[in-house]
Amino acid sequence: MAVESNQKTYTTFPPEVASVAAARRFVGETLRGWGVDDVDDAMLLTSELVTNAIVHAGTEVVVVCELIGGQVRVEVHDRHQARRVPVPGDQVSGRGLLFPETLATSWGVTYGSGGKHVWFTVPGTGAAEQTPPPMPAEELVTAPQAARPTVDQLAQRAAQAAQDAMGADCVYVLLADDDAELSLRATAGVRPEGAALEIGLEGAPVGGRGVYADLGGSPYNLPALQAAGIRSLVTAPFTVDGRAIGLLIAASRDAGHFTEDDVERLQRIADRQAPSLERARLMELERARRGWLGFLAEASSMLAGTLDQQMTMALVTQLIVPRLATWAAVFTVRETGLALPAYAWHADETMVADLRTLLDLLPPAPPPAEPGPWEGFTPAPSGDLPPTAHRVTGDVAHVFPLLARGRSIGTLVVGGPKGARFTRDALELTEDLAGRAALAIDNARLYEEQAAMSRTLQRSLLPPGIPTIPNLDVAVVYDPAGEHSEVGGDFYDVFNVGTRWRFAIGDVCGTGPEAAAVTGLARQGLRILGREGHSIPEVLERLNALILEEATRAPFLTLLHGELEPLGDGRFRVTYATAGHPPPLFLNPSGIVKGEDHSDLMLGVFPEATFEVKTTILKPGHVLLGFTDGVTERRNGDRLLGDDGGLERILASCVDLNAGAVAAKVMRAVRGFSPEPSHDDTALIVLRVEE
Structure with a gap:
């Protein structure tokens, strides 16, 4: 039976014993489908080569069948360059590759960058070679050039x-x-x-x-x-x-x-x-x-995409392994000026723990000034070595200093198994990558230091805690809009002044560090002035003057400030004033919500500003809700949450809820009002008289 020449097909098999029989069937069925009568030799040789690849390479196996001019060529590809191909007379398996030498017309081994190909050819009995018809003249011009x-x-x-x-x-x-x-x-x-x-x-x-x-x-x-x-x-x-x-x-x-x-x-x-x-x-x-140029560009983009120092070091090692080395480790310089291991990665994940253990056992050393061979594991580090440490200690390695902004911040070490050789191009590429990695690691370090400093300062602006007030349930919510911020332009506070209690909720124009600075000034000023016995209007007037003294360095501030006086019968007298801030809302047990529309001038704008005090009585079950404009001005398209009494309706549904539940329900409504993230700080303070 004559069949068409120059046919080719392939399939992949996992590194397991069952693959030998599967590969044998694949070759037999493929060749019979092409009209090859005698396939026994090809199937036997395939079994031998696939068995050899599984035993000695341990990687997945690709079997390629090709019919070329009446000759059958079968290739077995594996992905391990270093593992040997046994030769006849070796004692590895008892007979080596004796069958190809005996049965094949020709056979050999091709080593490439991605692994090796062991191949053989046998006659394709029954397959007649066909000469392809001549190509039309018009197709000769447009035919693609062979690779x-x-x-x-x-x-x-x-x-x-x-x-x-x-x-x-x-x-x-x-x-x-x-x-x-x-x-x-x-x-x-x-x-x-x-x-x-x-x-x-x-x-x-x-x-x-x-x-x-x-x-x-x-x-x-x-x-x-x-x-x-x-x-x-x-x-x-x-x-x-x-x-x-x-x-x-x-x-x-x-x-x-x-x-x-x-x-x-x-x-x-x-x-x-x-x-x-x-x-x-x-x-x-x-x-x-x-x-390599594309790799460096991609690596630079990836390194610039994170400001987490540990993640950056992990990314550096995983960009190198396995492209440029079998394993890689990053050492960072500590306060002592010595470099200690910070992150390590190995292409064989079962060896990562051993590699890290060995690196941790190395004595601290100053980072090198120049790249070159690394002798860190010679002699072997002192201490208790893991039983499999010998798999790493004989490795060859090169070291590259990590230099950023004119100073050494650490060391990059890359290694490979004994006998491995790093080409000049690979070393130059790694050195270039080390320079980019050093800058990325240092950027991440600086960012983390500044973020930690910012968090420490921001925490100092928050109240130390919400005090326990007899017969009064208190809840607060604070949600700053700035990324990685704990404090922005909104703030709250609750504190005692003798036998009474003061509360405040304010909103500084803007967000970020400038707003946070005014937040600290206002919160500390309220406490000091209140505990010195000043009334609510006096506190607001003095705080207004203090902000005006800061001139252009301080933005203006809106503020709701009030005082709670226990009356001894379960009720509280509330005295409060508003300086350009939304007035509070009051909820009674019947579900009726009341509030005012009037507010006095904001702080930090007019030196002559005066403030009117308002008074009301809170009975058991009554709720006072103070809020910032981040609540009422939450936007969804052209609508605001506060339009047409939106916040009043939300509060009216909170009858019989405790203060924490009221705050949570309002915040759920705020966050669910729009799918877009909020760009304004949000703060709530809920005061509920216990029944």
């Missing part, structure tokens, strides 16, 4: 070409980064454990070429290849404009497998591939740098 191959794809092609041409058991493509450090980018065949570390990283510089019949004659550090049974190899550099950009290595398990002619043959392959690899590498580097 440029990546560095890893080109490296894999170079590895496969070298393996085919040299008859090698395995081929390695190593490319240099901006630090001239070699990293393994592709393999045709197998990659022994540690090859990226051992091949060239500690041996001769990039650029060597030659044939080595015995690995002992190689200038490179190759114990991993020797352990895998490799006996001979041939090397050729990738060279562009006289500059070596990498190394191509073909290896064999047979001693003396290669000759001097193989050096030239391998060099020709390297020379053909080098320009394409360099162009792709430069494009990859440019894309990475554009990505």
Whole structure:
């Protein structure tokens, strides 16, 4: 049965045993659906590769099936770059990847930035290759250009070409980064454990070429290849404009497998591939740098979005992990001038507790002046170490000073597992991020200090507490409009003057610190003048003069000020005056609400202002409600809560409620009157004579 060529599909499986059978079924059903008759080898090889990925990588697995010109290609992708691919003869699982070597037409391993791909090809029996029909001329002009191959794809092609041409058991493509450090980018065949570390990283510089019949004659550090049974190899550099950009290595398990002619043959392959690899590498580097610029812009925006110091430090570490490092920690400078750990995060959440424990055991130290390698865990910190501390203590790390406004505020440490290497670009990016993080952390610190100072000062403006008055139930509500404010332009107070009691509720023009300053002046002035025996009118006149003396520094003030005199029979005589403030409302047990419309001049405007005293008797069950204009002027569109006696109707429904319940019901009505947040301070004082 002939089927269409160039078909491709994939699916993802979790890292669990059941995935092996599921992946096997997926490959079998897919290939049969494409018309492939013999799928047994493909299913067996899929089982082997998926089992290997689950056991040795421990990440989710993506299985890709592709039919190309009558050949079946299956790839198994995992997301762990460091975990090895067992080779035949290893004792890890008993047989390593023996099946691919025996059953597959070809197979290999591709290492990329996101993990690795182990692949194999087998004949697609029954699948006939079809030549696609020629494309019409008009479509040739508008057809989209094929995507440029990546560095890893080109490296894999170079590895496969070298393996085919040299008859090698395995081929390695190593490319240099901006630090001239070699990293393994592709393999045709197998990659022994540690090859990226051992091949060239500690041996001769990039650029060597030659044939080595015995690995002992190689200038490179190759114990991993020797352990895998490799006996001979041939090397050729990738060279562009006289500059070596990498190394191509073909290896064999047979001693003396290669000759001097193989050096030239391998060099020709390297020379053909080098320009394409360099162009792709430069494009990859440019894309990475554009990505880093976008990352820094996004990080700056996120750091500017919070003024919570602890949250800012958490955000810094979680921006770094896992993009730039496996773990990160922020140290902050304390009063002693020494840096102590403040926050830490690890890509493996099971290791966060160990990391924090180890950091806490470190002796305090002054922050470094320059970035560089960090030796904090060497020697291991003193004290009782957690049993799993060895998972972190061997890590490599770099430290970056956190400098803001010309002074050191702490340290940023980033780390990775033993053998990890931080590229120059990654270190430069982390250093740039550390500078932005330092400013964000310092901004949050300054904000928190100023907010704490503001809260302390604001609390000093509030009354120390509401006194207990015999036979009188008292409740107050205060709701400042300013963000993070406890005191604004509205205020209240209840205090005793001998055998009587004074109460006040006022409203300073405006909100914020200026209004709060007048609040403090008015509240303290009322108490002092009242306890010196001054009457209600005298208190208002003297307070008016005091505010006028402050001139333009003090805004004007409206005030309801009164006195409660117990009459001894359960009743109270109320004497009060209003200075530009809404008069109080009175509720009797029958549900009738009364109030006045007249109010005298506000304080702080006219020196000649005088104030009229009014008197009424409160009997058991009677309620006095004092309020600020934040209640009556609560707006919803064109309507105010106080329009057409709105507050009077709310109060009339409060018969038989105690003072606290009255205050709560009024405030619910105020808050529910409009979905918009209030932009004015709100205060209530409720006095109810007990029955």
